[in-house]
Amino acid sequence: MSKADSVRAIRWEADQLLLLDQRRLPQEELILRLGDYREVVAAIRNMAVRGAPAIGVTAAYAMALAAREAAPYPDWRERLRGGAEQIKAARPTAVNLAWAVDRQWTLAEQMGAGADVATTLLQAAHDLLEDDIAANRQMGAFGASLMPDGGVLTHCNTGSLATGGFGTALGVIRAAVAAGKALRVYADETRPWLQGARLTAWELQKDGIPFSLNVDGAAAALMQQGLIQAVIVGADRIAANGDAANKIGTYALAVLAHYHGIPFYVAAPLSTVDFAMAHGAGIVIEERPPEEVTHCAGLAVAPAGVQVRNPAFDVTPAALISAIITERGVARPSFAASLRELRGA
Numbered sequence: 001m002s003k004a005d006s007v008r009a010i011r012w013e014a015d016q017l018l019l020l021d022q023r024r025l026p027q028e029e030l031i032l033r034l035g036d037y038r039e040v041v042a043a044i045r046n047m048a049v050r051g052a053p054a055i056g057v058t059a060a061y062a063m064a065l066a067a068r069e070a071a072p073y074p075d076w077r078e079r080l081r082g083g084a085e086q087i088k089a090a091r092p093t094a095v096n097l098a099w100a101v102d103r104q105w106t107l108a109e110q111m112g113a114g115a116d117v118a119t120t121l122l123q124a125a126h127d128l129l130e131d132d133i134a135a136n137r138q139m140g141a142f143g144a145s146l147m148p149d150g151g152v153l154t155h156c157n158t159g160s161l162a163t164g165g166f167g168t169a170l171g172v173i174r175a176a177v178a179a180g181k182a183l184r185v186y187a188d189e190t191r192p193w194l195q196g197a198r199l200t201a202w203e204l205q206k207d208g209i210p211f212s213l214n215v216d217g218a219a220a221a222l223m224q225q226g227l228i229q230a231v232i233v234g235a236d237r238i239a240a241n242g243d244a245a246n247k248i249g250t251y252a253l254a255v256l257a258h259y260h261g262i263p264f265y266v267a268a269p270l271s272t273v274d275f276a277m278a279h280g281a282g283i284v285i286e287e288r289p290p291e292e293v294t295h296c297a298g299l300a301v302a303p304a305g306v307q308v309r310n311p312a313f314d315v316t317p318a319a320l321i322s323a324i325i326t327e328r329g330v331a332r333p334s335f336a337a338s339l340r341e342l343r344g345a
């Protein structure tokens, strides 16, 4: 069985974007082959591909597809601009999505008529994919020493499936295991979309990393029993002061870790830091369809017609975060200064 650290959920082949459809895992490894940016927008919105860095890379490829479609037209810039707006609107919380689209747009806008914009944007998307994998491996190198010989609790999925490859928080765990840490992962199932049960468990099993799967509500008891020596999570958007938006349930884990005196780490590339956003109160939290809560694997688990709240993310205050592990080093409080220093500004 091939290891998950080498899994590539996003690939380009024969002029098409290939996405491993994460809605079908772990039962089926189905590949979507997409040639139209509108199909990619749907794949991001429907979470066939998900995870902040992964949707950023995917958005970059969507821009290349939009540029290829617009290329024959004199008004290619307007057409590409329209595509960019549709791609950015796919999901609101992860900054990586808008960051990647804006980066591609800036590249295209500078090019003259007749320049091969599509080829340039495609190469930029390839570069972004490889840069993301390299950043994850650097993050792993910086974060490995912070991992304990003991229990590490994770939430959602932050591995190869959430990124270009290797992973952010799960990449730190992979690097720690490779460095000889005797750790055991406690993976939250992560209701309602079950990224932990379906995706993280799939990755850890393929890697042969010791783990157990638990319902989200068990995290407090596991900490109370002394089984957890660290919590490590990813992020979808980090404000300049270190407040971090991540999968719903993360804030609860941070409060629990604080109460139990357990270090709480966030692992994310600097592209996830929104330096233009002073603090987390301004982060838009995606509200997802009620069916994600009222149904499980297509089966209704709630009465028809119930009212549902389904925020996909929450914001953890910087005060509850022990360190933010990035590809350029580990940021410690005060995060505003240390994140800026790592950026090099």
Ligand SMILES: CSC[C@H]1O[C@H](OP(=O)(O)O)[C@H](O)[C@@H]1O
Binding pocket: 050, 051, 052, 053, 155, 156, 157, 158, 159, 162, 163, 168, 169, 195, 233, 234, 235, 236, 246, 247, 248, 312
């Ligand atoms: C490596 S960041 C992954 C991040 O994205 C997840 O959200 P979603 O599965 O809805 O895209 C979750 O917040 C993870 O921490």
